[in-house]
Amino acid sequence: MDRRDFLKTLAITGAAMAVQHSEAMDFLSQSVTGMNGEKIDLVAVMGSEPELMFRRAIEELGGMKRFVKPGQKVVIKPNIGWDKVPELAGNTNPKLVTEIIRQCFKAGAKEVTVFDHTCDDWQKCYKNSGIENAAKMAGAKIMPAHLESYYRPVSLPHGKVMKSAKIHEAILDSDVWINVPILKNHGGANMSIAMKNHMGIVWDRGYFHQHDLQQCIADICTLSPKATLNVVDAYRMMKTNGPRGRSVSDVVLTKTLFLSQDIVAVDTAATKFFNQVRDMPLDSVEYLANGQELKLGTMNLDKLNIKRIKL
Amino acid sequence: MLKKARICLAIIIFALITFCFLDFTETGNAHYYLSKIQFVPALLSSSLIILASLIILTLLLGRIYCSVICPMGIFQDIINWFAKKRKGKKRHFHYSPPRTLVRWGIVILCVLAFFSGLTVVIALLDPYSGFGRMMVNVFKPIYLSGNNLLANIFSSMGNYSFYRVNVALLSVPSFVIGICTFLLIGFLAWKYGRIWCNTLCPVGTILGFLSRFSLFKIRIDTEACNHCGVCSTKCKASCINNLEQKIDYSRCINCFDCLDDCRQHALSFTMPLRKTKQRQTSDESRRQFLIAGIATTTAVPNLMAKAKAVAASANGMKSDKRHNPITPPGSVSREHFLSHCTSCHLCVSKCPSHVLKPALMEYGIEGIMQPTVSFEKGFCNFDCTVCSDICPNGAILPLTKEQKHITQMGKVVFIKENCIVYRREKNCGACSEHCPTQAISMVPYKKGLTIPHVNTDICVGCGGCEYVCPAYPFRAVHIEGNTVQQKAKPFTEKKEEKIKVDDFGF
Numbered sequence: 001m002d003r004r005d006f007l008k009t010l011a012i013t014g015a016a017m018a019v020q021h022s023e024a025m026d027f028l029s030q031s032v033t034g035m036n037g038e039k040i041d042l043v044a045v046m047g048s049e050p051e052l053m054f055r056r057a058i059e060e061l062g063g064m065k066r067f068v069k070p071g072q073k074v075v076i077k078p079n080i081g082w083d084k085v086p087e088l089a090g091n092t093n094p095k096l097v098t099e100i101i102r103q104c105f106k107a108g109a110k111e112v113t114v115f116d117h118t119c120d121d122w123q124k125c126y127k128n129s130g131i132e133n134a135a136k137m138a139g140a141k142i143m144p145a146h147l148e149s150y151y152r153p154v155s156l157p158h159g160k161v162m163k164s165a166k167i168h169e170a171i172l173d174s175d176v177w178i179n180v181p182i183l184k185n186h187g188g189a190n191m192s193i194a195m196k197n198h199m200g201i202v203w204d205r206g207y208f209h210q211h212d213l214q215q216c217i218a219d220i221c222t223l224s225p226k227a228t229l230n231v232v233d234a235y236r237m238m239k240t241n242g243p244r245g246r247s248v249s250d251v252v253l254t255k256t257l258f259l260s261q262d263i264v265a266v267d268t269a270a271t272k273f274f275n276q277v278r279d280m281p282l283d284s285v286e287y288l289a290n291g292q293e294l295k296l297g298t299m300n301l302d303k304l305n306i307k308r309i310k311l
Numbered sequence: 312m313l314k315k316a317r318i319c320l321a322i323i324i325f326a327l328i329t330f331c332f333l334d335f336t337e338t339g340n341a342h343y344y345l346s347k348i349q350f351v352p353a354l355l356s357s358s359l360i361i362l363a364s365l366i367i368l369t370l371l372l373g374r375i376y377c378s379v380i381c382p383m384g385i386f387q388d389i390i391n392w393f394a395k396k397r398k399g400k401k402r403h404f405h406y407s408p409p410r411t412l413v414r415w416g417i418v419i420l421c422v423l424a425f426f427s428g429l430t431v432v433i434a435l436l437d438p439y440s441g442f443g444r445m446m447v448n449v450f451k452p453i454y455l456s457g458n459n460l461l462a463n464i465f466s467s468m469g470n471y472s473f474y475r476v477n478v479a480l481l482s483v484p485s486f487v488i489g490i491c492t493f494l495l496i497g498f499l500a501w502k503y504g505r506i507w508c509n510t511l512c513p514v515g516t517i518l519g520f521l522s523r524f525s526l527f528k529i530r531i532d533t534e535a536c537n538h539c540g541v542c543s544t545k546c547k548a549s550c551i552n553n554l555e556q557k558i559d560y561s562r563c564i565n566c567f568d569c570l571d572d573c574r575q576h577a578l579s580f581t582m583p584l585r586k587t588k589q590r591q592t593s594d595e596s597r598r599q600f601l602i603a604g605i606a607t608t609t610a611v612p613n614l615m616a617k618a619k620a621v622a623a624s625a626n627g628m629k630s631d632k633r634h635n636p637i638t639p640p641g642s643v644s645r646e647h648f649l650s651h652c653t654s655c656h657l658c659v660s661k662c663p664s665h666v667l668k669p670a671l672m673e674y675g676i677e678g679i680m681q682p683t684v685s686f687e688k689g690f691c692n693f694d695c696t697v698c699s700d701i702c703p704n705g706a707i708l709p710l711t712k713e714q715k716h717i718t719q720m721g722k723v724v725f726i727k728e729n730c731i732v733y734r735r736e737k738n739c740g741a742c743s744e745h746c747p748t749q750a751i752s753m754v755p756y757k758k759g760l761t762i763p764h765v766n767t768d769i770c771v772g773c774g775g776c777e778y779v780c781p782a783y784p785f786r787a788v789h790i791e792g793n794t795v796q797q798k799a800k801p802f803t804e805k806k807e808e809k810i811k812v813d814d815f816g817f
Contacts, residue, residue: 046815083692119744121663121664123690141469161791187741187743187752188738188743189738189752190738206781208741209740210738210781210782210783212735212738214737229427239810246804247802247804256812268817272816273817276812276814277814284759286738306817
């Protein structure tokens with residue numbers, strides 16, 4: 001190769017590296033520049049249908065293309081834990097799941113997978129929640145999670161009580177994963193939102209209950225790979241008898257959605273939102289403080305740039 | 312022609328029944344009626360229409376039930392077919408005299424056993440139940456392993472249309488009895504054709520009594536017959552006496568194998584009547600062997616349980632042993648269930664929550680193999696009524712979803728000393744998470760903790776709490792079975808206040 005070619009090659013590789021480098025920086029940072037250039041930490045939308053609220057919220061953060069690159073394998077982890085229909089607010093709204101899948105494919109994802117380690121019989125949950133159907137119609141793959149053989153052990157060096165866990169292979173083999181919980185009250189942990197949703201990617205949930213539930217919930221969120229986005233479905237929320245719910249009396253139609261990359265912030269915001277319907281002081285949801293201590297995010301919402309939208 | 316029709320029908324029915332027992336994908340339930348038309352189940356569930364139909368069928372066409380409907384009969388025919396392929400021209404049957412004393416002795420034994428509460432005797436002798444147990448305990452694990460192999464192959468290529476399932480031996484005695492049934496009846500069929508049907512099977516004996524009076528029979532035209540004896544070499548029921556040109560109709564199972572081979576065309580399946588009779592000795596029971604085996608297999612787990620108890624009581628924990636076994640929801644009472652169930656294990660196979668397993672000693676030794684509810688692998692789904700829909704014996708009576716919601720098969724028991732919230736003062740709440748009625752709910756305890764609180768009135772005994780309780784080595788919640796199933800009070804909801812939220816709250 002002669003000198004000119006060599007210099008040209010150098011220039012091109014240098015430019016390419018510069019471009020890659022800055023994108024990686026965006027990826028790792030907690031905030032994303034919004035439509036008007038300001039950094040937005042959390043988006044809260046209220047007053048419309050799940051798919052429309054998500055569309056608006058993701059636009060505020062710069063579009064799905066900021067989080068999903070062409071050719072990537074994406075995993076969407078909704079809450080499919082219970083054998084309940086969408087009206088009973090036990091699981092994530094299937095319309096929201098459909099929209100997220102659609103956006104992922106639009107951003108160029110090669111493959112989208114949906115799963116959850118359910119509490120009730122997995123086939124009934126997948127079917128009656130409407131999520132299996134919604135995912136298949138949107139072109140995503142549905143994976144089972146009911147046997148230990150689907151999980152691989154991963155160490156959690158930053159965990160205080162839980163130092164390792166068996167994680168579902170879909171998460172470990174993905175390029176990007178999106179955490180999509182539903183906002184619910186919880187009999188044991190007090191609230192079940194984005195951090196608690198991580199219990200659906202592990203094999204042994206019993207360990208959490210045996211060894212300090214509130215600390216283990218924070219510990220599991222130290223997992224790498226981290227969820228790129230947390231989308232909290234509060235279209236319907238469960239105010240009592242959670243996480244399973246007993247009847248439609250436990251459900252409130254709140255038509256809201258929260259979106260953030262900061263898992264502690266989004267859970268704090270959702271808890272404060274919940275507090276308007278039923279008393280829920282932040283210190284009774286101990287895993288929030290535990291998460292903040294492990295540097296997973298911040299509970300101090302005043303420090304953050306929050307976009308509140310009413311449709 | 313008749314033989315072909317019989318084979319065709321038999322294969323279809325056999326395939327459907329076998330699929331019914333082996334299938335784990337909950338593919339509809341249209342084929343459950345094939346279990347309900349079996350003789351012993353129809354008798355035990357007092358299904359008069361089915362019984363009447365079977366009796367009329369036998370009085371019209373003889374023991375066609377044994378060739379077309381009974382899965383154990385068709386199983387023996389399949390073994391016969393393999394034997395014929397192997398032995399070829401050397402496969403002859405011979406006429407043998409009927410063993411009437413044995414046959415009727417067994418029927419009387421079954422009746423006496425039933426009325427003294429020992430349904431296990433009928434369970435062991437009923438061909439349908441024996442077939443069911445063979446399928447569920449011996450062949451289903453093989454079928455599931457095959458499925459898992461396929462699932463592994465497909466999922467390694469990224470295709471998830473097959474999913475893996477858990478393969479396990481639910482009960483060692485049931486497995487052993489299943490294997491023994493397979494080997495014994497398989498051997499008898501291989502060597503002697505339908506000797507089980509005509510010597511030991513009580514259904515065969517009863518239907519045989521009726522078929523002596525059937526309208527249509529296989530008859531020998533005594534003038535055309537030249538005593539060549541070909542027909543009796545073909546007869547797998549060993550009932551054609553070619554010397555005297557007589558057929559023992561109490562043993563003819565109407566397989567029609569003999570019709571086409573008679574070169575004189577002396578055999579036909581047509582109208583008028585006849586009779587025969589004889590005697591012999593009886594057998595010894597395999598009970599001794601079973602009892603010895605059971606005694607040893609229960610001794611080891613017993614010792615381990617005692618060791619666990621000693622260790623735990625040192626910690627202040629209390630045993631969570633269930634004192635009253637739980638019978639499936641819809642079984643009315645322990646007494647009703649045990650007197651009607653012949654352990655065909657159809658419910659064990661079909662339970663989507665894997666909650667039913669064959670009992671070991673829970674019902675005493677006379678209740679061995681009869682299904683009991685266990686929460687080791689799952690908990691009873693609140694809306695599910697599969698076992699009550701499919702039980703062909705009427706041991707588990709049908710329930711609607713609404714009735715199931717208030718059927719209390721057991722009551723929850725909370726042992727505070729074992730509870731993680733009490734012992735370690737950490738949040739848990741796993742039990743209440745799974746409770747469909749919130750019979751176990753979390754109430755404020757101390758320092759921001761919540762502890763379980765129990766209301767047995769609304770508890771249905773589904774076992775969600777027991778299944779999931781992480782306390783070790785003894786659980787803090789378990790279900791005690793109701794000897795007679797009760798009606799739970801339906802839970803009441805407070806009046807709904809319309810809640811409107813129009814702000815974010817932060």
